[in-house]
Amino acid sequence: MTEIPPLYDKKCQCLHCKKAFTTKKVRSRYVKVLEYDTDFFPTYSSEETNPILYYVNVCPHCGFSFTNEFAPSFPPGIKEVIEEKICKQWVPHDFGNKRTIQEAINTYKLAVYCATLKREKHIYLAGLYMRLVWLYRTLKNIEQENRFIKLAREEYMESYMDDDFKGTQVSDVRILYLIGDLSRRMSDLDQAVKYFSKVIEKQNQTIETKIVEMAKERWFEIRDAKKAKEPIQE
Structure with a gap:
């Protein structure tokens, strides 16, 4: 009997260019959390089955990077800005395979830039920064962890003041x-x-x-x- 691998290909459609692509995700049966830190940072049983590495979808065609939480619509004029600042600068790269922690970090930084340009909710930016905190903690890079702790706190405070977390799971x-x-x-x-x-x-x-x-x-x-x-x- 063939063993089902932990990673599978998920079909995605880019929110910006609408082209189809596939990206890896972790099968839920393989996701095992050993413990949580005080900021909810989960320690998984293995790096290979860490779903945080695959949270961001990166379109290999245009470079637009997003999560399932991003709104499907774009504010007026923003698609043109994204075209100019992201798509025209994009050097074709495929993040759709198995990812290292550093590759995952790169996808989060791309998603932060896209979310900022797209004017996504503060609560979603905070979530991206939090996961960068956790990834840098895994690498024991205290300087970068502290940098993103500060950014995450700013976004959570903005979210709380703006009430933009209302209607989300947070x-x-x-x-x-x-x-x-x-x-x-x-x-x-x-x-x-x-x-x-x-x-x-x-x-x-x-x-x-x-x-x-x-x-x-x-x-x-x-x-x-x-x-x-x-x-x-x-």
Whole structure:
């Protein structure tokens, strides 16, 4: 009996040029999460079956890069901008095969550029930046991880202020928690405490009790760390 491989070809249609192409995806049966970090970074059982590597679709024809969350429509005049800034600069490259972490990082940076030009929601840009944080953490590249932590926090804050996460799968509680955890990772502890407190205040209004518990854990960790640094009173 032939074993079914972890990766399969998914047919896609480019949102911009409308041409068809295929890209690799991971079969769900092979996706096994071993643990999650405090910012929901999943550690998978193997790099080969890490679906984060295949999250972005890159059109090999025109270079437009997108995820399934991108809106199918384009604001007026934006297709012309994309044609000029992306398609005319595109050196044909096919990201439709098995990807390394570095190749995946390249696809995310392309998607960030496309999402910015296309004026996608802040919540979707934040998600792209978050996954770049995770990929750089996997590579133990602290400098780049910290760079994208800052960018992810900015986009989550913009999303929360604009309410553009409404109607997506991301709740206000999750956004507030992530702003808190990213702030903690940036050593912006006052901001971290502020946003963890906002999560805790919503504990009677949300079904996401696990996130509330995580916010409490982080809040106590910060409090205890601050206490440990306080000078001893004589």
